[in-house]
Structures are given as C-alpha cells and as structure tokens.
Amino acid sequence: MTNDRGAMNTLHRPVLHGYAPGESDGSEPFVPGITIAVSRQTGSRGRAIAQRTAELLGWQSIDQDTLECMIQHPEYCSTIEESPSPAALEWIEEQVARIHQGDPPICHQEFLPLAQVVLGLSAVGNCVILGRGAGFLLPTDVRLHVRLIAPERDRIAYISEVERLSLQEAERFVSERDDARSSFLEQAFGKASTDVSSYDLILNVPEFGLEGCATLIASAAKAKAEHILEHSLPPQR
Structure with a gap:
C-alpha cells in the first residue's frame, strides 16, 4: 500500500516542469499527473466549486472563457502555464494523434485546437478545467472526470438569484444553456452529457454544498492518484 506522500507525488507530477519521477535519464515515458475536468448542469455552481477545489489543492482553475481565450490567442498561454518540457510536447503530439486518428476520432477536426490547449494544460499539470468537454479529451489515467448535478428547481432558483431573472426566465435560461x-458535446465528441459511464465522480451538489463538493473532488483526485501509483509499481518480491 502506498503512503500519502507517494499519492501526492502522483497527484502533482509533473509539478511545473513536465517530468515524471525517475524520468531524468530518459528510461521512463512521460506521464502527467492528475488533471481534474469538471462537467456541470447549468446552475449547479460548477464555476465556484471548480475554483474552490483548485484553492484546496493549490492549483490553477481554468474556466471555459479562459480556454476560449487560449485557443484564440495562443500567446496568452504563457501567462497561464509554464512551458511544457520536450518530453511533455512529445506526449501532447502523441495524444493529439490518438484523438484525431482514432476509429472513430475522439473529436472532430475543428475541435483539435481545443484538444491541444487542454492537453497542454494537462501536460504541465496542477489544474482544474471547467467545461468544454475536457474530460472527454484526456486519457482516463491522467484525469478525474467530475459531473456536477442538482435538481432542476434548485438550479432555476440559483440562476434566478445570480442573474436577477424571474423564475420563468431562469427556467428558460437553464433549459437553453443545458x-x-x-x-x-454531441457535435464535438459524439458524447451525451447524461451518459454516467463517462464520469469518474458524480455529485448531487445540494446534498454536500459547495465546500463539501470541493473537498470530495480534491479527495477523489488524491485517491485516483494513489490507485494509479499502486498499479504502476512493479510487483514486490
């Protein structure tokens, strides 16, 4: 059984420089640490939960607007992330090929710029990505894919309050945004947001609250990191 330090090393690798532990001699392949990808229903407080999760872990939080900005203005990336190492860049190229050349492809050609940005963030590590189907782009062994849900009435009430809309307007807002x-997701990845098998963790937000959800997500990321570490170690003799 691994200890907490080992799990945290896996959770945070490649820290900020893109190298997995033990890779300095080139004998082991590059493997990023865990990236948290958050999918959410409208009005489930996804942005606040993603930000709080990042705070608990000491990571950066990347929302949909930031992703779009990074796609449109690649020079902006330098203000968000450290430069990937040569090994990380090679990993990104391999993953882009996996996404593009799959049968069927994981995403359509027009969304490859999004894939490159998401993979670049994952290669550098230590981030929580909100929206844009990030969890569908990343390999399962380097991401924690989270889905946040809430009863429709709760989501409508929340949107009505924060957007200053009538309940009827908020109901339409929630429906149209969802x-x-x-x-x-259907156009980009051929995926349905309601397919529960796509996610590692699904949380009903009102049952845990903002702080509880953030704490559970952070704990789940550590647990997945430990699980990956355990299964990557050679058997003991």
Whole structure:
C-alpha cells in the first residue's frame, strides 16, 4: 500500500516542469499527473466549486472563457502555464494523434485546437478545467472526470438569484444553456452529457454544498492518484 506522500507525488507530477519521477535519464515515458475536468448542469455552481477545489489543492482553475481565450490567442498561454518540457510536447503530439486518428476520432477536426490547449494544460499539470468537454479529451489515467448535478428547481432558483431573472426566465435560461452544452458535446465528441459511464465522480451538489463538493473532488483526485501509483509499481518480491 502506498503512503500519502507517494499519492501526492502522483497527484502533482509533473509539478511545473513536465517530468515524471525517475524520468531524468530518459528510461521512463512521460506521464502527467492528475488533471481534474469538471462537467456541470447549468446552475449547479460548477464555476465556484471548480475554483474552490483548485484553492484546496493549490492549483490553477481554468474556466471555459479562459480556454476560449487560449485557443484564440495562443500567446496568452504563457501567462497561464509554464512551458511544457520536450518530453511533455512529445506526449501532447502523441495524444493529439490518438484523438484525431482514432476509429472513430475522439473529436472532430475543428475541435483539435481545443484538444491541444487542454492537453497542454494537462501536460504541465496542477489544474482544474471547467467545461468544454475536457474530460472527454484526456486519457482516463491522467484525469478525474467530475459531473456536477442538482435538481432542476434548485438550479432555476440559483440562476434566478445570480442573474436577477424571474423564475420563468431562469427556467428558460437553464433549459437553453443545458441544451447548448449537450449539443456541443454531441457535435464535438459524439458524447451525451447524461451518459454516467463517462464520469469518474458524480455529485448531487445540494446534498454536500459547495465546500463539501470541493473537498470530495480534491479527495477523489488524491485517491485516483494513489490507485494509479499502486498499479504502476512493479510487483514486490
């Protein structure tokens, strides 16, 4: 059984420089640490939970607007992340090929710039990515894919409050935004947001609250890191 230090090393690798432990001699392949990808229903407080999770871990939080900015203005990336190492860049190229050349491809050609940004963030490590289907782009062994849900009435009430809308307007807002997100996932990845098998962790937000959800996500990331570490170690004799 691994100790907490080993799990944290896996959780945070490659720290900020893109090298997995023991790779300095080139004998082992580059493997990023865990990236948390958060999917959410409209009004489930996904942005706040993602930000709080990042705070608990000491990571950066990357939302949908930031992702879009990084796609449109690559020079902006230098203000968000450290430069990937040569080994990390090679890993990114391999993953882009995996995404593009799969049968069927994991995402359509027009979304490859999004894939490159998400993979670049994962290669550098230590980030929580909100939205844009990031969890569908990353290999399962380097990401924790989280889905945040809440009863419709709770989400409508929350949107009504924060957007200063009537309940009727908020209901329409929630419905249209959820439909748009579902359409994006279907168009980009051929995936349905309601497919529970796509996620590692699904949280009903009102049952745990913002702080509880953030704590559970951070703990789940550590648990997955430990699980990966255990299964990557050679058997003991």
